[in-house]
Every structure is written in C-alpha cells, then in structure tokens.
Amino acid sequence: MDFQKSLRRNFAVRRIRRGVAVLAITTGAVLTGCSIARQYFAPNITSEHITEVRYLDQGWTREDRELFYSTPQGTELQGLHYQWLSALELPFSEETLASAENLRGWGFIVDGENLSRENSTGLHPVGMGKHVNTEDNSERLDLGCALCHTGELHYKGTALRVDGGQAIQGISTSGPGEFIVTLNAAAIETLVNPKKWARFADRIAGDNAAARNQLRQDLTRYVGEVWDFSQGPGQPKLFPTTEGRGRTDAVGRIGNVVFGYNLNIEENYKVANAPVSYPFLWDIWRFDWVQYTGFTNQAMARNVGESLGVMAPVKLVDDDGQLLPEGEFGQSTIDVEGMQCIETTLRKLKPPKWPEDILGEIDIARARQGKGLFADQCAHCHGPHISKPYVWPLASGPEDNPSNQRSTNWQWDMAGQVSYDEENRPVREDWRESMWSVPWIDIAVIGTDPTAARNYMDHTYDAGPLLPQVSEGDADSRLVNAGNGLQLLLNELVPVLYKSRGISSDGNGIADYDGLNVPFRIVNKPAYKARPLHGVWATPPFLHNGSVPSIYDLLSPLEARPVRFGVGHREYNPQKLGYVTDLLPGNFEFDTAQTGNSNSGHLFTDTDIAGRIGKRLSEGERMALIEYLKVMGNPDFSDALGSDPQNWNQYPAAPANTLGELACDRFRPGAANVLAQEERPQ
Ligand code: HEC
Numbered sequence: 001m002d003f004q005k006s007l008r009r010n011f012a013v014r015r016i017r018r019g020v021a022v023l024a025i026t027t028g029a030v031l032t033g034c035s036i037a038r039q040y041f042a043p044n045i046t047s048e049h050i051t052e053v054r055y056l057d058q059g060w061t062r063e064d065r066e067l068f069y070s071t072p073q074g075t076e077l078q079g080l081h082y083q084w085l086s087a088l089e090l091p092f093s094e095e096t097l098a099s100a101e102n103l104r105g106w107g108f109i110v111d112g113e114n115l116s117r118e119n120s121t122g123l124h125p126v127g128m129g130k131h132v133n134t135e136d137n138s139e140r141l142d143l144g145c146a147l148c149h150t151g152e153l154h155y156k157g158t159a160l161r162v163d164g165g166q167a168i169q170g171i172s173t174s175g176p177g178e179f180i181v182t183l184n185a186a187a188i189e190t191l192v193n194p195k196k197w198a199r200f201a202d203r204i205a206g207d208n209a210a211a212r213n214q215l216r217q218d219l220t221r222y223v224g225e226v227w228d229f230s231q232g233p234g235q236p237k238l239f240p241t242t243e244g245r246g247r248t249d250a251v252g253r254i255g256n257v258v259f260g261y262n263l264n265i266e267e268n269y270k271v272a273n274a275p276v277s278y279p280f281l282w283d284i285w286r287f288d289w290v291q292y293t294g295f296t297n298q299a300m301a302r303n304v305g306e307s308l309g310v311m312a313p314v315k316l317v318d319d320d321g322q323l324l325p326e327g328e329f330g331q332s333t334i335d336v337e338g339m340q341c342i343e344t345t346l347r348k349l350k351p352p353k354w355p356e357d358i359l360g361e362i363d364i365a366r367a368r369q370g371k372g373l374f375a376d377q378c379a380h381c382h383g384p385h386i387s388k389p390y391v392w393p394l395a396s397g398p399e400d401n402p403s404n405q406r407s408t409n410w411q412w413d414m415a416g417q418v419s420y421d422e423e424n425r426p427v428r429e430d431w432r433e434s435m436w437s438v439p440w441i442d443i444a445v446i447g448t449d450p451t452a453a454r455n456y457m458d459h460t461y462d463a464g465p466l467l468p469q470v471s472e473g474d475a476d477s478r479l480v481n482a483g484n485g486l487q488l489l490l491n492e493l494v495p496v497l498y499k500s501r502g503i504s505s506d507g508n509g510i511a512d513y514d515g516l517n518v519p520f521r522i523v524n525k526p527a528y529k530a531r532p533l534h535g536v537w538a539t540p541p542f543l544h545n546g547s548v549p550s551i552y553d554l555l556s557p558l559e560a561r562p563v564r565f566g567v568g569h570r571e572y573n574p575q576k577l578g579y580v581t582d583l584l585p586g587n588f589e590f591d592t593a594q595t596g597n598s599n600s601g602h603l604f605t606d607t608d609i610a611g612r613i614g615k616r617l618s619e620g621e622r623m624a625l626i627e628y629l630k631v632m633g634n635p636d637f638s639d640a641l642g643s644d645p646q647n648w649n650q651y652p653a654a655p656a657n658t659l660g661e662l663a664c665d666r667f668r669p670g671a672a673n674v675l676a677q678e679e680r681p682q
C-alpha cells in the first residue's frame with residue numbers, strides 16, 4: 001500500500017539531511033554578503049502611528065482580557081522557544097526582529113493598557129503566550145486564540161481595540177519580508193553567521209558553555225522542523241492563492257497538518273486555496289453550529305481540531321503508521337484547561353460599542369430608518385433566531401448512531417450529563433438557557449465564493465489508521481472529508497486529553513468541558529451560515545473570504561465593489577464601515593479574480609443573477625442600514641431608536657461556570673506557572 005510505504009519514512013534522518021542543505025545555501029548567501037538577500041528579507045511592514053488605545057466597553061474586566069490575550073492552548077511554532085522571538089535580529093542586520101514597530105507593521109497587536117508582554121523576555125504581541133514543553137522543560141512560544149481573534153481599528157491616531165474581533169496579521173503568508181519568512185531567515189542566519197550567533201547566544205545563554213551548546217542544538221532542531229514543515233503541510237504549491245493579511249485557509253491547513261503531517265500520509269496533502277477571514281467571537285457560545293460552513297457544534301472538539309491545525313505537537317502514529325497504543329496515543333502539549341478557561345472568558349464578551357466621540361455621532365433618524373430596513377431585508381437570515389435549548393440524542397452503545405454520524409464515541413456521549421426523553425432514549429440537554437440557531441444558506445443561493453465550502457465537502461483524505469477495520473485494499477472507503485476525518489480522530493483524542501488532565505464525568509467535568517453539555521457532532525453542507533450581526537461594523541473586511549472591504553461595498557451592486565484593493569492598514573473609514581483600501585507599503589493587494597477570492601454573491605439588485613438575495617438598495621437605504629448597524633443591539637441606543645428588537649441586553653447570560661473559572665486559576669496574572677506579573681511602564 002502506498003500509504004503504508006509513505007509512513008515508513010524516517011523523520012529524523014530526513015530532517016537533518018534537509019536542514020543541512022538549507023544551512024549550506026544560506027551560508028553561501030551570507031558569505032557573498034548578498035545585498036539582494038538583505039533587500040529580500042527587509043520587513044514588509046505597514047507604518048502606523050498611534051497615540052492612544054481605547055477599549056470598546058465589551059463587558060470584560062482587565063483580567064478577562066489578560067486571560068484571553070495570554071492563556072496558552074498548547075500550539076507551537078515548530079518548537080520556537082518563547083525567549084528567542086525577542087532575542088533574534090533581523091536577517092542581515094543587527095536590528096531587533098520583534099521590535100514594536102515591526103510587530104505592529106506585520107499586523108500584530110503589541111500596545112495598549114500596558115498589556116503588551118514587555119518583560120525580561122522581551123516584547124510579545126497579543127496572542128503570543130507561552131507554555132512549557134515537558135519533553136525538555138523549555139518554554140515554547142504558544143500561538144493563542146487572541147492572535148487571530150483580536151482586532152484593532154485605527155482612527156486619526158486612536159487605536160480602538162476590538163476584543164474577540166478579526167486580526168489583520170498575516171502569519172500564514174510566506175512572501176518576501178513577511179513575518180514567518182523573516183523569522184526563519186533570521187534563525188538560519190543566526191546558526192551560520194558566527195557574529196550573529198555570538199550576540200544571540202549572549203542574550204539567551206550568557207557565557208555558560210553548556211547552555212550555549214544546548215541552545216545551538218535547539219535552534220538547529222527548530223530549523224530542521226521549519227524545513228520539514230516547508231516540505232510537508234507548508235509546501236508552497238499547496239497555497240496557490242496567497243492568504244495575505246487577515247486570512248488563513250483554516251480548514252485546509254488543519255486537513256494538511258492532521259491527515260498529512262500528523263498521520264504521516266503524503267497523499268493527504270491537498271491544495272488549500274480558500275483563505276478565510278478570522279471571524280469575530282462575541283456571542284459565539286450562543287450559536288448552535290459554528291465555522292463558516294457551520295460544520296460542528298462543540299467548542300472543545302472544535303478547539304482541539306484548531307490547535308492541531310496551528311501545529312500543537314501530538315503523537316498519533318508510530319513509524320509504521322499504526323495508531324500508538326494507549327498511554328502513548330495523544331501525548332500532546334494541547335491544553336484543554338487553557339481552552340476551557342478561554343471559552344469561559346469568551347462567554348462574558350459583548351459586542352463592541354460604537355464610540356461616538358471618536359468615530360462620529362449617530363444620526364438617529366437615519367438609524368431608525370435602517371432598523372426598519374434591517375427587519376425587512378436582513379433579519380430573516382441574520383436573526384438572531386432564538387431557540388430553546390436543544391435536546392441532543394446520544395449514542396448509548398457501540399452500535400447506536402442516532403444522528404447518523406460518520407463516527408460516534410458512545411462512551412464519550414454518555415459521559416456528559418445524561419437524561420432520558422419521553423421514549424426513554426438517552427439525551428443531553430444543552431445547558432444554555434436559550435440558543436441562536438444559525439441558518440445554513442446554500443452556496444447556490446448566497447452566491448459568494450464557493451471554494452471554501454466546496455473544498456470542505458469535496459476534499460477527501462485517507463483516514464488510514466483511524467479506520468483500522470477497513471482493509472487496506474479498500475482504499476476508497478477510507479476516504480473522508482475534513483469534518484468526518486476530524487470526527488474519527490477527535491472521538492479518540494479528546495477523551496484521552498481529558499483523562500490526562502483528570503477530567504471525568506464526576507461533578508459533570510466532561511459535560512462542562514464539552515461546552516455546555518453538547519455531544520460532538522458534524523454536519524456536511526455546501527453552505528455558509530448567516531450569523532447575527534451585532535458589532536459587525538468593527539470587523540472588516542467582510543464575507544468569509546474577506547473579499548469585500550466595507551459594509552457599504554457589500555450593500556452595493558456587484559459592479560460597484562472594488563476588484564483589487566489593499567489589506568493590512570488599520571485606518572478605519574467610519575462612513576463605509578471598513579478599512580481604507582489604498583495600496584500603501586506593507587499592504588497585501590487583494591485580487592478578487594483569483595480562485596477563492598471572488599467578491600460575488602450576497603447581492604441586492606433588481607437584475608436576476610446568481611447570488612441575488614434582495615432588491616436593489618438605494619444610496620439612502622444603504623446609508624440608513626449602515627447607521628443602524630453601527631448601534632444595532634447596543635442598549636445605550638435602544639430608547640433613541642424607539643426600542644430595538646436586537647437589544648443585546650435581552651439575551652440571557654451564560655450559565656455560571658465554576659469549573660471554567662477554576663481552569664483559569666492556573667493562568668491568572670500572578671499565578672505561578674504563567675508569566676510573572678511584569679513591570680508595566682506606560
Ligand atoms: C491561526 C489563527 C487562529 C487561531 C490561533 C484560532 N483561530 Fe479560531 N478561527 C480562525 C479562523 C480562520 C476561523 C474560521 C475557520 C472556518 O470556519 O473556515 C476560526 C473559527 C473559529 C470559531 C468559529 C467562528 C464562527 O463564526 O463560527 C471559533 C468559535 C473560534 N475560531 C474560536 C477559537 C478559539 C477559542 C481559539 C483558541 C482556543 C481559536 N479560535 C484559535 C483562526 C484562528
């Protein structure tokens with residue numbers, strides 16, 4: 001069998017051989033003192049001038065924010081040590097790589113209310129935390145949720161922080177001068193350039209010879225990992241559509257990492273040409289189904305899947321490609337307590353409030369007109385469609401599969417808080433007081449770029465050892481799409497992670513960690529979900545693929561939407577509700593003609609074309625809708641609007657969550673095993 005053969009590659013030998021080859025090439029470049037290289041590796045950054053940071057009253061205390069920004073989830077950047085980020089210099093230069101200016105220019109968030117992690121281990125942007133990898137007890141850089149799910153809008157020198165919003169960084173993108181390319185070039189040059197090495201080693205290890213030696217080994221290993229990644233799930237040919245700023249092909253990348261890299265099946269690498277925007281997360285705990293295509297329902301399984309995509313180290317198979325035995329299978333840095341803490345914190349997050357003093361006063365009469373239009377033209381899709389808590393049917397034995405899943409784990413299902421329906425079948429009653437049902441809108445109806453939804457449906461992966469009962473000759477029946485494949489894996493992996501942290505059904509531990517007593521399910525639909533739009537004004541660019549820069553453009557006819565525009569600068573346009581789109585230095589040029597980038601669909605037009613979802617909106621109607629969207633649901637404006645059906649004070653809060661708060665204790669500022677409370681200069 002091909003897949004068996006490909007599994008037997010020897011990782012270690014390959015890594016060293018290839019690592020050395022890269023080093024040789026780079027050494028050549030260093031020795032020739034290449035000014036072309038210097039130019040190539042000059043940071044491709046935007047330039048931003050901020051004098052004040054403002055938070056938008058989203059219901060978080062400072063501690064909540066701090067927890068979200070720094071709680072680790074167990075992901076790694078090919079094993080990069082936490083301290084290295086700030087000790088590295090730019091390639092072919094002695095300047096600090098992770099300076100505030102560079103980090104900000106790459107689209108990270110480093111500033112504000114002293115929350116940037118500036119301490120003895122240097123500056124780290126929001127969402128770059130750390131965890132200890134027990135393999136060698138080193139502190140590794142951890143890419144947390146906040147890295148992708150925190151936004152910032154700039155307006156005339158003020159930065160408006162949008163917690164749980166959309167990031168604009170381009171950490172997935174490997175073009176000249178981009179963060180990841182610069183970082184890796186710096187690491188390689190540090191190994192081959194003795195002077196650069198000496199400065200780096202002085203910073204990290206001082207003059208302790210053994211520590212310097214270890215550092216060299218660790219850095220060499222990192223470069224080997226990077227090389228391996230670039231030959232596996234990071235192969236450039238898998239990414240024909242540049243992700244650019246503010247996007248990543250999350251599901252495509254998860255598929256490649258999990259089924260290609262972690263299961264070590266070469267044939268499972270698929271083209272990932274459907275980059276998507278980082279979505280916003282307030283109220284997300286209210287949703288019945290999440291992800292753009294709405295393919296899953298449970299927070300923990302979703303998060304563990306995501307952490308695998310963001311390269312959390314995990315042991316799944318042996319050298320022969322067989323699943324590792326109990327005890328070894330699932331050994332990982334994935335931190336389910338960290339994730340539970342973040343989920344608990346996210347449940348307190350509210351949508352951002354439009355700051356009139358900065359972005360301009362609301363025209364109430366116009367907003368009232370918009371309120372009517374929204375109820376007429378938008379609410380039947382965007383809701384929120386309030387629903388009673390669900391009663392989820394359970395698999396109660398090995399043969400049971402009530403919701404027709406690709407795979408169930410009945411022991412996991414039954415480890416939640418189980419009750420029985422009228423027909424005496426086991427169910428889990430969702431703990432939410434009420435929920436939001438999000439409708440799936442078929443891609444043929446909504447007409448937006450279908451690539452993400454089609455890839456999700458059509459890309460198939462050989463599930464290999466996850467389906468041991470399927471004989472090797474029967475390759476076709478081992479093929480699964482990303483959702484079903486993740487289900488096969490996560491049904492095994494999540495319970496192992498729970499066990500390793502002592503989370504059991506006692507005291508409803510599993511029910512709680514499962515995300516409000518929800519059993520893990522997958523649905524496969526070629527559709528995008530229509531989500532509620534509270535606070536959407538603060539989350540440009542728009543649509544799942546970020547192809548429409550502003551809400552004004554989204555409400556305009558297709559021919560009026562920009563075809564090419566710049567993404568990366570955070571200066572906000574409060575008239576159109578989007579970022580400014582000029583092509584400035586550091587910006588990524590978004591080209592809507594590329595696969596995955598289409599800006600079609602979701603159209604308000606009187607011509608009968610694909611993706612028409614409403615009548616043409618006049619200029620005045622568009623402006624009225626925009627005015628309403630600025631304050632939709634914001635309780636401060638409810639009276640002025642003559643009541644607001646979307647008032648977000650009416651939705652019940654999340655049930656109290658003692659276990660979640662407990663999970664946070666390890667991560668609270670001042671707790672022993674996270675960053676010591678740092679000095680906070682402003
Ligand atoms: C590397 C960037 C990145 C990181 C890190 C990350 N996410 Fe996401 N997240 C995304 C992207 C991109 C999507 C959209 C993927 C899709 O649906 O195709 C997403 C989707 C989601 C969704 C579904 C949103 C919706 O509209 O349905 C939730 C919830 C979520 N993420 C929560 C988290 C949490 C919690 C963490 C940390 C435990 C996390 N994410 C870490 C990039 C990231």
Ligand code: HEC
Nearest residue numbers: 377378381441446448528529530536541542543544613625
């Ligand atoms: C037929 C159902 C439907 C109607 C009607 C509809 N929408 Fe949407 N809307 C969607 C879907 C589905 C998406 C997600 C599409 C995608 O990402 O490809 C969406 C996306 C959006 C987004 C982008 C959200 C984001 O995070 O990027 C905005 C803003 C929006 N709609 C506003 C409106 C407004 C305003 C109206 C009324 C004038 C409206 N929509 C009417 C289904 C609908």
